[in-house]
Amino acid sequence: MPRKNRQDMPLLDPEERVLHFGEVALGYDEEKALAEAERCLNCKTPLCMQGCPVNVDIPEFIAAIKEGNYDEAASILRRKNNLPAICGRVCPQENQCEKFCVLANKGEPVAIGALERFVGDYHLARGEKPDRTGERKDQRVAVVGSGPAGLTCAADLARMGYQVTVFEAFHKPGGVLMYGIPEFRLPKKIVEGEIEYVKSLGVEIRLNTVVGKTVTVDELLEEHGYDAVFISTGAGLPYFLNIPGENLNGVYSANEFLTRVNLMKAYKFPEHATPIMVGDKVAVVGGGNVAMDAARTARRLGAQKVYIIYRRSREEMPARKEEIARAEEEGVDFRLLANPVAIHGTEEGWVKEIELVKMELGEPDESGRRRPKPVPGSNFTLEVDTIIIAIGQGPNPLIPRSTNELQVTERGHIVVEDEKGRTSKKAVFAGGDVVTGAATVIEAMGAGKRAAQAIDEFLKAYF
């Protein structure tokens, strides 16, 4: 019997999408979820699980969907993944679980991500809270940063019975899930729901606390009575191009642009007091998911013309294919093999145009991608009002600067001994973007999970 085709993810019409910040991917209804779950072969050796950084029991949760037992599916998912409604939306499944699905050979793997989202949303809507009758331990762990790595580590440690406090610099928890990823891709209600779940495990979240400033890692250990610290502060320092004109009014880092819109809700200005300035023509520099998010956000804020400027070709773009496709559907104009050399301004100091040089691809570099090099004399300009620099972020220096004996790399990433996240400093662990450089939500979650294991081993051996 021929197997059924993969169920499509229903999407909002592009013309409607750019008018507001509502979620674009609408999710499966029950009928679709059941039909998709039926496609899973429940392989004896489930290859899909190899591709999952947190090792979700994929065939098992899908089997529970088939039976219509969504509560069971949720508890199977939550055994390994504390944030299923988030992962179902933002994980690059095509490079992970779905890539290894047996059906992927025929081009149509089981839509594991969409099913995860279905179960995650179902569970959030039910509002069920976890059973907290397990053993309580006396040891206290401080988690620095409430992004995906921190929330995962905190949740796992709380499940093990440890007393966990998460320290967050911002006024809302969630890290990049709140300030970085836009509402139309990851509704903040979903993030808040998942965080409520983590809190219901017994995790305390202390907001408005900048570790490295308000309190240091050393003080957490020596004065505040924490037995271990997990540092998961993310990639909190935007890179700029270092070209003339970059400090003109109208030039944003993607971090600033997205934080104003997502965390501060500048798209609801002036009801929300934080302003954002977007002109008719916007150039976003970069080819990753953050660049796509910024470009699509600019469209929704009313920009008529949005360019993506990327120095390599489409093949090398680090963004998910799906994100590139969504951006194209929304009318974003891709100017590939082009690199900014200068930004020119008006007399009053506002952005007027961006000067680019054409690029061509040479020999492969250390990343295996062909190295772009400028074509001499090929400079050209694009008239724009707003420029958003989305070329990556480095680790934030506040913690390394203020922590004794904490080893960092030349670029400022925290050095860890092994994948479990042990640092050079006793009782201090680290994971996520602050160790690896900017990566994905799920990779950070994997690091948080492994660190929770390592912290458990450490505390058991030490106390």
Add this chain to the structure above:
Amino acid sequence: MYEIVRKEKLAPGIKLFEIKAPWVARKAAPGQFIILRVDETGERIPLTIADFNRDKGTVTIVAQEVGYTTKQLGRLEPGDAVLDFTGPLGQPSELPDSGTVTCIGGGVGIAPVYPQVKALREKGVYVITIVGARSAEYLIFTGELEELSNEFYIATDDGSRGCKGFVTGVLQELLEADRSIDHVIAIGPVIMMKAVTAITRPRNISTTVSLNSLMVDGTGMCGACRVTIDGETKFACINGPEFDAFKVDFDEQLRRLSFYRDPEAKAMAKAECRIRNAKGAE
């Protein structure tokens, strides 16, 4: 929530708030700032720390009502609270241990000069303080500063108190009288700090200024507070807010501060309209 324990009206449109924030008070140092948000729909704004009391667990800030958020803050009373209050952020001042230091404060910038004068005097440094404002009624902290400083001068634009003119005039006079000054600290409008630097640079008197850049997070994450220092881009929030005045591109700072002038004006107009409508409905 962070409770306001004391509020004082210092001058027209300039208000002092002493706010309960024990974690911030514990670490606060002269030169640093905080970021606050009044309510759920509020903007995060940076304000320089004007004083702190570790025993009481309070931090004092002074705000001039120039925008939507500072006006919103200005309507709060003791017993009210701000929703968010984060800090201390930025690098503490690097203050000299000896010699003669001239501390210059202009307008609301007089407030952050106060903890610096206090710290310098505690170290036994000889402090000459110069404060300036549009007119006498806009002067703040004059009693406290006069008491703390070894010498104290006032300049007002209209001559309603102290010398008629700007703080730079007083500084110029001191230097022309061959007073030896080892270091200058200037905090106030960008234009004032630029003018002070124009006087100290040719005489090679090291000068520190504090930049009140636009910020969102205040922790190095957004880069809104970019400032060119010696031709290189720095973030005022984590590398500053104090910088070697000789290296600062003041014109760029001035321009960057105008980034949101238009939407800010729009927000203010809308807010005033809301207040009027609310009154009309009563």
